[in-house]
Amino acid sequence: MNANGLPIVAIIPQTAGPLVTGVDDIAVRMGQIGRACEQGMGRHQQLVLANGLLDEVRAAMGETPHRVFVRQESQIGGMPSIVSALQFLNGTRAGEFYCVAADAPVTPQSVRVLRTKLRSSGAAMVLLTRRIDDPDADCDRVLQAQDAPGAEVLAVVAQSAIAAMKPGEVVSFETHDGQYLHYAREQLLGVRYSSVAAYGWQLGPLRKHIGEIPKVGGQASQVADLVTVLRKHRFMVRAFPMDYADQSTVLDPCDLLERAGRACSELVSVASRKPASG
Numbered sequence: 412m413n414a415n416g417l418p419i420v421a422i423i424p425q426t427a428g429p430l431v432t433g434v435d436d437i438a439v440r441m442g443q444i445g446r447a448c449e450q451g452m453g454r455h456q457q458l459v460l461a462n463g464l465l466d467e468v469r470a471a472m473g474e475t476p477h478r479v480f481v482r483q484e485s486q487i488g489g490m491p492s493i494v495s496a497l498q499f500l501n502g503t504r505a506g507e508f509y510c511v512a513a514d515a516p517v518t519p520q521s522v523r524v525l526r527t528k529l530r531s532s533g534a535a536m537v538l539l540t541r542r543i544d545d546p547d548a549d550c551d552r553v554l555q556a557q558d559a560p561g562a563e564v565l566a567v568v569a570q571s572a573i574a575a576m577k578p579g580e581v582v583s584f585e586t587h588d589g590q591y592l593h594y595a596r597e598q599l600l601g602v603r604y605s606s607v608a609a610y611g612w613q614l615g616p617l618r619k620h621i622g623e624i625p626k627v628g629g630q631a632s633q634v635a636d637l638v639t640v641l642r643k644h645r646f647m648v649r650a651f652p653m654d655y656a657d658q659s660t661v662l663d664p665c666d667l668l669e670r671a672g673r674a675c676s677e678l679v680s681v682a683s684r685k686p687a688s689g
Contacts, residue, residue: 416506417454417455417456417477417506418452418453418454418455418456418506418507418508418509418526419455419456419457419458419500419503419506419507419508419509419614420448420452420455420456420457420458420509420510420511421457421458421459421460421492421493421496421508421509421510421511422441422444422445422448422457422458422459422460422510422511422512422513423460423461423483423489423492423493423496423510423511423512423513424437424441424460424461424462424464424492424512424513437464437467437468437513438464438467438468438470438471439471440513440514441459441461441468441471441472441513442468442471442472442473444511444512444513444515444517445457445459445472445478447511447517447518447519447521447522448511448522450519450522451517451518451519451520451521451522451523451526452509452522452523452526453526454477455477455509456477456478456479457475457477457478457479458479458481458496458499458500459472459478459479459480459481460481460483460492460495460496461480461481461482461483462482462483465480465482468480481495481496481499483495489510489512489608489633489634490624490633490634490636490637492510492512493510493621493634493637494621496508496510497617497618497621503614504614504615504618505613505614505615506613506614507526507529507530507611507612507613507614508611508612508613508614508617509525509526509529509609509610509611509612510609510610510611511608511609511610512608512609514608515539515607515608515609516541516607516653517539517607517609517653518653520654521539521607521609521653521654521655522609524539524651524653524655525537525539525609525610525611525651526611528561528611528649528651529611529612529613532561532647532649533647534613534646534647534648534649535612535613535616535617535641535646535647535648536564536610536611536612536613536616536617536637536638536641536646536647536648536649537610537611537612537648537649537650537651538553538564538567538606538607538609538610538611538634538638538648538649538650538651539606539607539609539610539650539651539652539653540553540604540605540606540607540650540651540652540653541604541605541607541652541653541654542603542604542652543602543603543604543605546600546601546603547600548570548605549570550570550605551567551568551569551570551605551606551635552567552568552570552573552599552600552602552604552605553567553602553604553605553606553650554566554567554568554584554594554599554602555604555650556586556587556592560650560651560652560655561649561650561651562649562650563586563587563647563648563649564638564642564648564649564650565584565586565592565642566584566635566638566639566642567606567633567634567635567638568599568602568635569633569635573596573599573600576595576596576599578596579595580595580596581593581594581595582594582599587642587645587647604650604652606634606650607653608634609653610634616641616644616646617637617641620637620640620641620644621637621640623640624636624637624640
């Protein structure tokens with residue numbers, strides 16, 4: 412795939428969530444994700460990964476010049492799919508790379524948040540989150556240095572890891588500026604945001620360090636491990652709620668430039684067709 416400097420979006424089957432279960436449901440949902448990216452990402456290249464359901468996904472999404480379908484031979488899941496996408500994109504070394512799973516409840520607006528914040532926040536990785544209504548829900552917790560949109564991500568902590576903590580046990584995380592923040596089990600359970608399996612990366616740091624992720628059964632394990640690896644190398648990771656909207660998101664400068672470019676092209680086209688007077 413030659414992206415010509417455009418952002419690349421990998422659309423993958425569900426990571427593990429309960430949102431979609433059957434083959435037909437996954438294919439339909441991947442089609443919905445594709446349309447959300449069409450509306451929210453602007454000009455980009457799409458890489459659609461699937462295995463036994465590739466034909467169903469192709470039928471649900473349709474063929475376009477900027478969309479490539481790839482049969483994924485490795486295990487389905489978040490990290491294996493990301494690794495497969497990077498292997499397919501072997502010649503692409505820099506730029507923006509996004510990954511959205513079929514179980515990510517994203518909308519065009521949340522895709523726009525993902526794109527805009529990766530470009531403007533100075534982070535090597537950006538992820539979208541949603542609020543957890545049930546404190547006992549079996550889902551990961553996105554732990555941030557501050558309770559604010561775009562705050563530094565310290566870790567993505569699995570519910571099982573929190574449940575395994577002993578009474579009085581405390582875990583510590585170092586912030587980007589060298590401070591240490593300490594959390595007991597109850598504090599981690601009080602974190603109210605979980606990842607929605609929609610991510611954006613600067614491709615350079617991702618390619619350089621993805622090989623450091625621990626492997627389980629020969630496969631790269633969890634996206635949470637990638638957060639840990641990038642932070643170890645002093646790269647910033649940030650998180651934003653999927654329904655986040657501020658002035659910089661609504662008035663996206665990249666989107667405005669694209670619109671201005673199209674308007675200029677249309678004016679030039681009209682002027683060239685206008686007959687000469689006199």
